[in-house]
Amino acid sequence: MNPLFGSPLPTPPDGGPEIICSAKGCRAPATLVLAWNNPKLHTPERRKTWVTCEEHREHLSNFLGMRGFLRETVPLAEWREEHEAPGDGTASGS
Numbered sequence: 001m002n003p004l005f006g007s008p009l010p011t012p013p014d015g016g017p018e019i020i021c022s023a024k025g026c027r028a029p030a031t032l033v034l035a036w037n038n039p040k041l042h043t044p045e046r047r048k049t050w051v052t053c054e055e056h057r058e059h060l061s062n063f064l065g066m067r068g069f070l071r072e073t074v075p076l077a078e079w080r081e082e083h084e085a086p087g088d089g090t091a092s093g094s
Contacts, residue, residue, distance in 0.1 A: 019076065023056035033079040034060055036069040051076060 018029035030051035037046050052060045057073075064070035 019051050021053040021056055022050040023052065023060060026053060026056055028053035028055065031076055032057055033074045033076055034064060034070060035072045035074060035079075036064045037071060038067075038069055047071060049079075 020026070021028050021030045030053055032052050032054075034050045034052060034057075035047040036050070037044070037048055042048070050060055050064070061070060061073065
């Protein structure tokens, strides 16, 4: 399961372990997490996530930002350290 989305990890064509950018059609490894929420639907502390490569960072950030949804941008490695349970590769608490 994808610790960021709660669904199967999008894997690269070679079956490697990288998490893949959320941009439509992109197969590049993600390096950043865009944490967001829709204030009309979600409580203030709730965070949904998109992951992005550097190439699509601005586009995806602008999409969320124009709607007032973007809350923070965090390096993927930092997000995983903070949100995965130790040793099991699953999200903790979100």
